Structure formats: C-alpha cells, structure tokens
Amino acid sequence: MDRGIPPAPARTTPRSTWVFAALVSAAGLAAFVVGSAAIGPVAIPPATAIGIVVHELTGGAVGAGACGSGVDPAQCAIWVEIVWDARMPAILLALVAGAALGLSGATLQGTFRNPLADPYLLGLSAGAALGASSVYTFDLFAAERGLALPAFAFAGGLVPGLLVYAAARDGRRSPETLLLTGVALNALFSSVLSSLLLYNPAGNVPLSFWLLGGLGDASWVNDALVFAVVLAIGAGTSLAGSELNLLQLGPDVAQSLGVDARRTTRRLILLATLATAAAVAFTGIVGFVGLIAPHLVRRIVGVDYRRILPLTALGGGAFLLGAWDVAQVVVPSVVIPVGIPTAFAGASFFLYLLYRRGGVGPRSERAP
Amino acid sequence: MIAPLLDVRGATVRYGARPAVTGVSFTVEPGSLLALAGPNGSGKSSLLRAVIGLEPLAEGSIVLTGDPVDGLDIRTRARRAAWMPQDEPAGDNVRAAAYVRYGRHPATGRDAGSREADDGAVTAAMTLAGTAELADRPVWSLSGGERQRVRLARVVAQATPVLLLDEPTAHLDVGHQLDVLDRLRRLARDEHRAVVVALHDLNLAARFADRIAVLARGRLVALGPPADVLSPELLYEVWGIVATLRTDPRSRLPYLIPELPRPLDEGPVRSTPPRPRVHLVAGGGSAADLLPALLAAGYELSAGTLPLFDSDTELADAWHVPTVEEVPFAPLSDAARDQTRRFVAACDAVVVAPFPVGPTNLANLTDLVGAALDRPLLLVAHTPGTPWDFAEGAGERVRAELLAQGGRELPGAAAVVEELRRLLPQPRTTSRGAGAPGGRLIDRPPREGGGGSIG
Numbered sequence: 001m002d003r004g005i006p007p008a009p010a011r012t013t014p015r016s017t018w019v020f021a022a023l024v025s026a027a028g029l030a031a032f033v034v035g036s037a038a039i040g041p042v043a044i045p046p047a048t049a050i051g052i053v054v055h056e057l058t059g060g061a062v063g064a065g066a067c068g069s070g071v072d073p074a075q076c077a078i079w080v081e082i083v084w085d086a087r088m089p090a091i092l093l094a095l096v097a098g099a100a101l102g103l104s105g106a107t108l109q110g111t112f113r114n115p116l117a118d119p120y121l122l123g124l125s126a127g128a129a130l131g132a133s134s135v136y137t138f139d140l141f142a143a144e145r146g147l148a149l150p151a152f153a154f155a156g157g158l159v160p161g162l163l164v165y166a167a168a169r170d171g172r173r174s175p176e177t178l179l180l181t182g183v184a185l186n187a188l189f190s191s192v193l194s195s196l197l198l199y200n201p202a203g204n205v206p207l208s209f210w211l212l213g214g215l216g217d218a219s220w221v222n223d224a225l226v227f228a229v230v231l232a233i234g235a236g237t238s239l240a241g242s243e244l245n246l247l248q249l250g251p252d253v254a255q256s257l258g259v260d261a262r263r264t265t266r267r268l269i270l271l272a273t274l275a276t277a278a279a280v281a282f283t284g285i286v287g288f289v290g291l292i293a294p295h296l297v298r299r300i301v302g303v304d305y306r307r308i309l310p311l312t313a314l315g316g317g318a319f320l321l322g323a324w325d326v327a328q329v330v331v332p333s334v335v336i337p338v339g340i341p342t343a344f345a346g347a348s349f350f351l352y353l354l355y356r357r358g359g360v361g362p363r364s365e366r367a368p
Numbered sequence: 369m370i371a372p373l374l375d376v377r378g379a380t381v382r383y384g385a386r387p388a389v390t391g392v393s394f395t396v397e398p399g400s401l402l403a404l405a406g407p408n409g410s411g412k413s414s415l416l417r418a419v420i421g422l423e424p425l426a427e428g429s430i431v432l433t434g435d436p437v438d439g440l441d442i443r444t445r446a447r448r449a450a451w452m453p454q455d456e457p458a459g460d461n462v463r464a465a466a467y468v469r470y471g472r473h474p475a476t477g478r479d480a481g482s483r484e485a486d487d488g489a490v491t492a493a494m495t496l497a498g499t500a501e502l503a504d505r506p507v508w509s510l511s512g513g514e515r516q517r518v519r520l521a522r523v524v525a526q527a528t529p530v531l532l533l534d535e536p537t538a539h540l541d542v543g544h545q546l547d548v549l550d551r552l553r554r555l556a557r558d559e560h561r562a563v564v565v566a567l568h569d570l571n572l573a574a575r576f577a578d579r580i581a582v583l584a585r586g587r588l589v590a591l592g593p594p595a596d597v598l599s600p601e602l603l604y605e606v607w608g609i610v611a612t613l614r615t616d617p618r619s620r621l622p623y624l625i626p627e628l629p630r631p632l633d634e635g636p637v638r639s640t641p642p643r644p645r646v647h648l649v650a651g652g653g654s655a656a657d658l659l660p661a662l663l664a665a666g667y668e669l670s671a672g673t674l675p676l677f678d679s680d681t682e683l684a685d686a687w688h689v690p691t692v693e694e695v696p697f698a699p700l701s702d703a704a705r706d707q708t709r710r711f712v713a714a715c716d717a718v719v720v721a722p723f724p725v726g727p728t729n730l731a732n733l734t735d736l737v738g739a740a741l742d743r744p745l746l747l748v749a750h751t752p753g754t755p756w757d758f759a760e761g762a763g764e765r766v767r768a769e770l771l772a773q774g775g776r777e778l779p780g781a782a783a784v785v786e787e788l789r790r791l792l793p794q795p796r797t798t799s800r801g802a803g804a805p806g807g808r809l810i811d812r813p814p815r816e817g818g819g820g821s822i823g
Binding site: 242246250252253256257259304 | 417422442446453461471
C-alpha cells in the first residue's frame, strides 16, 4: 500500500491519561459510596459506618465485629441493618438510577440535537411514573412486582416518548417546540398521575415518592435489576456513539454518511425511554439528572458521544448520589425526597443554560 | 465507451403532487465534472438529494456505479456517493480533523477497520482540500472559506467514486471559488471520480465543467459542453437575463456578461407575434445600452449598417439580430445601403444611436432623410462635449434635418423604450405569475390567457 501520505496528526490526549483519569475517578467514586454510608438522620460514627461496609463486603473477614470493639452488640446490629440493608441499597440505587437517567438525557440531547432535552423535561419520567404507579394503585401483578414495575413504567414512558419523537421529526419545528411539547406532556401526565395517586384505591403508595422521587424503596434485588437494565442500555447506546456524533450534522448528512437516521433515532428514543423507565420504576420522578450530567461531562471530554455516553452514566450516578447525601442531612432528622435537591440544582442550572446562551437554539453553543 | 459512474434515467421527484424534478436523464463518466445549472427552485438540490436516496423517485431510475440507488442500503450508498449539502449544522465544537473523520464512517464505521488507513485517508483528504494546517482547530473558529474547504475534505475523505456538491462555492470569495472548483476538477481527473456540482455561477461552470446540465422548472433543457450549451437565448429563456456571450481567447471557453436585468417581478417577456419592429442605426459601441434595452422591452430588432468587427455588431450577432454589415472605414456599399433601406421600410420605428459620424458612414444618416417620415424616428442625444461629427459638419447638418422632419431627440436608452411604449402597440403581455421564466425551450403547460412564446 502506498505510504506516501504524511503521518496523521498526533492525538491530543494520550491513552495513558485516560487510563489514569479512569482509575482516579473509580477510586473517588468508591470513597464517595462508602462515605455516603455514614450520612443520614441516624448518627453513626463515620469510621464505624465505613467499617460496617468493609466488614460486610469482605464477608466478615476483616475485624472482630462489624462495628469494631467497644460498641454494644445490640446497637451494632441496628447500625449494621441501617448501613447495610437500608443505606447501601439506596446508595447503589442512586448510582444505577442516576446512570440510567444520565444516559437517557445524553441520548435524548444527542438524538434531538437539543442541549436542553431531559427525560423529566420531555415528560418521559411522568409517563413512566404513571405507568409504574398504576401497578400499585390498581394492585396489579402483586407477585411479580419487581418486573411489572419497570415494564409498566416503560409502557407509560413510551407514550410521551413517541409523542415527543413525532414533534421532533418535523425538522421545520424549532427547538422550542420540542421543549414546549415536553412541558405540556409533563404537565399532562403529572396531572393524571396526581389524580391517580390521590384516588389511590390500594392506599399504599405515598404521593411524594412518585412525584418527588425517593430511594427509600431500594433493595438489593431492585438494584440488581436496574443495574442490569443500565448495563444493557449503556451497551446499546455506547455502540450508537459514532452514529450520535453524525446525527449532530443533521439527519440528511448523517444518512449520506451511512447512518439510517430515522431508524437510529427511533431506536435511541426507545432506549432512552427504557432507561428512564428502569430508574423511575424504583425511584419515582427524579428530575434534571439527565440534563445536568451530560452537560458536566461535555465540559470535561468535549463533544464526542462515544466518550460522553459512558461518562454520563458515571456522572449521573455520582450526581444522584450527591443529591441523596444532601437529602439525608439538609433537614434535621427528616429525609426529604431525593427529587428535591436534584430539582433545586437542576432547575438553577437549567436557568443558567437558558440565559448564558441567550436562547434555546440547538447549536448556539459556539463562541459569540 | 467507459461505463458511467452515475446514470440518471428519467428521474422524477415529487413533493406531494408538486413535481420538483421531471424526467431528467444524464450520465457522468469517471474523470468528468458535470455542472448542474438552473435558476433557484429549478430542481438542482432535489436531484442531488435523489441521487443519494434522500428523496424517493416517483419515476425513472438512478444507477450508481452499476446498481439502482433505491435497491442499495444506506451504508452501501454512502460508500458510493458522497454529498455536500448547501448548508448543514457544522459540528461546531468538533476539531476539523475529527469532523473530516466523520467522512470515514461509511468505509469503516463502528467496526473501525484500520486506524492508520483512516488516519491516512483523513490526512490525504485534508491535504487535497488545502486544510491540513487546520486539523486541530475547532470548526467554530474557522472562517467561511476554511469551513467550506473542511466540509469538502469530509466529502473527499469518504473516498466515493461519485461526489455530489450543492453550491460548494456559496459564501466564498472569488479566489476560494476558483480554488475549490479547481480542486474538484483535479479530483475528478486525477482520481477518476465522477463529480456533480450544482452551481449558480455560469462563468465558473463554463470554466471548470466538462459538461453543463441546465435545469428549468425541474426539466433538463440543455446538456453538453459549455460552449455548446450556453447561448444568449438559453440565458434569456431560463434565467430571464439579457447577456452577451464572449469567448475567452486563451481558454476558448465561453463567458458571459449580463446586462442589467429587468425587474424580477416583471418576469420574462412574452410577446404575441407579430411584434413591433425597430430598426437600430448604430456603430462604434453606441448600441451597448440601446440594443439590450430594446430586446428586453420585447421589440424585434434589425440593425445597420454596422462596421464589421465592431462591438455593436458582435452584440447584435450574439442576439441573432439581423444586421447589415460593412467593412470598417470604407464607404458604405450600395448593396449595404439598399439592405438598410429595406430594413427601414419594413420597421415600425427607427432609433438612431449616438454613433460617431464620418465621411464613410454619413450615408447611414442621409439615407434616413425622407425615408422615415411616416414612422417614429428617435435620436439618442450625443454626450455633450464629446466630438462625434468627423464629417466636417455634415453630420450636424443631417441630424438637424432629421430633427426638423419630425425626429425626436431623447437622452438615453430608457427614454427611448418609454417613448416607444407610448408610440407603438405594447410588445409584451403582462399575464404571468411570479416564478421561473418561460420560453420556448421550456415545456410549459398551456395557461389560460397566457401569451405565446418567444420565436
């Protein structure tokens, strides 16, 4: 082969830098997770909480007792139950649900070429919550609730998902149309959801859980289920990274470069809906994670969706976990719904994005 | 004969019921550059989009390197034809090299074949497009010309046998226009690709294209080498402009000099025969304004007696205006004077351009004395202070005589056209809507109350 061509331009970031960054973030995340176990309305000495996690993780091999010496065994049993059976599942749910919402947000932003797209703002979360909560309110599939919840959430999320897709498909509509459609759908589904929850014939689901989100229902089984969905979707969307990159050039150019724009768009919206449903089924509506995580990641790694997607999963998890930490301590002795801190942070960030760019245009991110 | 890389056969594209492209056929062979020309909305972009399968064909077929386009899957199509639209979201925050690498997607895609091969293709394409030094710049920081060349590099990196470019010179200054087209032509010739370029600039098309395909209202009205295709009639009937076509003595290629256009809302001339005839007496470039103005106003012209090789003669010839011609600086022959008298006798009005009068062409004026008494005689005033009478005062005398017998002196071409409109029956009909020009080259549906066509 002819090798007369000049050498390719040097890559700006060497591979080893990425490996290093990945190791550092993994270590940071582990510390974050274990440290979060010490946070909550019940005061547990941080060292003890961390000791319990390590003790349980290692199957009791480390240290004499879970709580170390000098702790009353009865007290220790309560602490172990709080840390290992209540907090850790919630922490891990925060990670996987945050990852799912982050992936969903990044996928929607890429698919719609709109930096303000988010499963909550587009009404997907409300639809999914309506679907999932009806499993409780109508007391359906009590035996297979763990599977029925995400399935109903997916079915519920599909309705706004398809409506938003229809609104976005007509290329002549402005980016604002998409967002306003989402706002309308969100309001619509939330109102139905609220009515249903207030009607609540089974009488067993708190309104605030679905509307404001919560991680209190977490269990190791739920975590595993969401984790599996997140892995599957993460794989599905990550494969689509290069296609998402090309979709940024518009559906026509993407198609001229070998991407079936319409099919890819449909597939990605389905995946985003599925990711949203997996999270919402077990956490209720937690807004703005899908908006913030991709933006923060983009700041760090740029515009390549092959990098944005996996890192957004990480970022979304970390963000939701941080929100959970805040929710544990911000009001003394009360755990507030986790959707409140995400909404507070997310809505502020949303406003910042709106006014910083002076408009909602999809490609107005360039320098003035 | 070489098999064409692109074979368009009776392609028809419709948007709903509205036809955008109707029955267009042409082929593009390897190594050749075809320019698609035509007014706005004539179907150039739709045709290019149809070739890469973005618009379905209502009728006909498009064969891309041997296979019908609609039978190819999207990725295979992307390996055979690359497309550069008029404008696209530019991928603002991407570095130019990463942007150009997008063009490698069809060839390698997610199963990214060999990274070095991709790198090589990207670098080669960027070098060819003259953008090698821009590789690390983010796209948003590029100037219009740089951005256009980076887009070109993306299309080149796709390494397809067929390239389709929609207005690649839009937003470019004249230097970059020439540069981009020169690169495209070399790409076609050196790498035996088939290049189709939609172009608005006909001079660029004539300069760089092997053949020009002219579309009007979605139909192919002319196809061939620039010198064969471009004619004043075509320019008039397709674009509605009056223009002089010259041949560049060095390249032997045609180039055009457009005259001031009629206001667009007036649309093209559609006169019903017989049209009023106007005879123009001119010479020495004095008809440069008058002749186009009279043509544009829809009059049938004759001219004479004109000196051979004169620019007025050239202009009249370019428009196939019947002329009487005479060797310059020789006394007008009897034959020429007779022919001119016949033209004058047959016309509805005589217009005298402000031409320089000398002993040899004085007869142009004297022959009018007494000959044009029964029809309007309009004389365009000479520019004050410019000497024009080189016949020792005879010119002034005859001109005064003509004015005395009813001739009217007017300041310029516009005034002449205005006066003729007042004096003669209207040569044009006004019943046309806004839209593409009509004419006999264009297969136009009959229209109620519409006029006839030219010629």
